[in-house]
Structure formats: C-alpha cells, structure tokens
Amino acid sequence: MIVWKTIKGALLSEVEREWLVNIAGSIAESFGSPLLLNIGIWHGASMYCLRAGAPGATLVGIDVAPRELPGSGVLRAEFIWKDSRTIVWDRPICLLFVDGGHAYDVVRSDIRNFGQHVVVGGIMAFHDYDRSKIYLKERARRYPKRSPLGVRRAVDELCTKSQGWEVLATIDSIKAFRRAK
Secondary structure: OOHHHHOOOOOOOHHHHHHHHHHHHHHHHHHOOOEEEEEOOOOOHHHHHHHHHOOOOEEEEEEOOOOOOOOHHHHOEEEEEOOHHHOOOOOOEEEEEEOOOOOHHHHHHHHHHHHHHEEEEEEEEEOOOOOOHHHHHHHHHHOOOOOOHHHHHHHHHHOOHHHOEEEEEEEOOEEEEEEOO
C-alpha cells in the first residue's frame, strides 16, 4: 500500500497529492539534499507526499497541535509543534508548502517569515488558494475557521513578480510559485 495515496488528509485531492510527490522529486533532483518545509500538518497527507517524492530530503513539519501521525516513523521528519507565526527561521528552504492557518494575517505572516528563506529556483506553494463555490460552501460547513479567502488575498498581495515570484502552476486548489530572484 502506498501511504501518500491513502492517508487521511483534509480535502487534499489525488491530483494535488501526485503533484506534491512530483514537485518534491524535482526539487530533490535540482538541489541534491533539499530542505522541504510543510506548514500545517493535520493528518500528515502532504508530509507523506513530500517524503515519497524526496526520500533523502530534510523534511520539517510545523503545526500548532502535536499529534501522532499514523506510521510517522517512515517520515524521518523533524516536527515543530508551535504556531508558525512565533518561529524565527534561519535555514534555506527549497520547497515550502503552506497549509496552516487560512486567515489572511496567518498566511501573510507565513509568507513573510518563511518565504524570504526560499532559495532562488525554490518553490513556495499554497493549499486552498482556489476552489469552486461548491467546494467553498462544503469546506465552510466542515471547517468554519479555515476560510480560503485569506489564503488568496495574502498570496495575491505578497507573491508578485516584483517581489521575486513567478507563477509555476495551479493544481486544483494549490497555487505554486518559483523564486526567480
């Protein structure tokens, strides 16, 4: 059984999972021993995808609530159980996947605190950037505190070409950027 395909994950689609595996692999090929940072772990689906794509990478997960992930021994990851807004980061990041708090101020803080450490050629990607109205209605019903509207607003404001970011891809609700300068 392939864990990254089957592990429970709050609305992380199959297409998004496959993209995470592939982009992690691409980053590993480009950077050798990259650092992959995942903000917002939840059930760990994105962590398992990143590990599957880049088995030799340094994998770090940040989340506010400590939890035991099923089969977490295979992840070989470092976990930081704190609010991402309180962390002082100083390590270069090759792939940053942001799926933590969805309020504008939280996403804005994650971009400012961690985005500056993404290396040239590295990737910064956001889950829940865009979804259909049907999805948004269901998501709001199931997760009332996780509105993706804050994600879109912060990303649109802070991930511009003039700030060194080029749009790389949009995959379901993921919006990804490559650091250009």
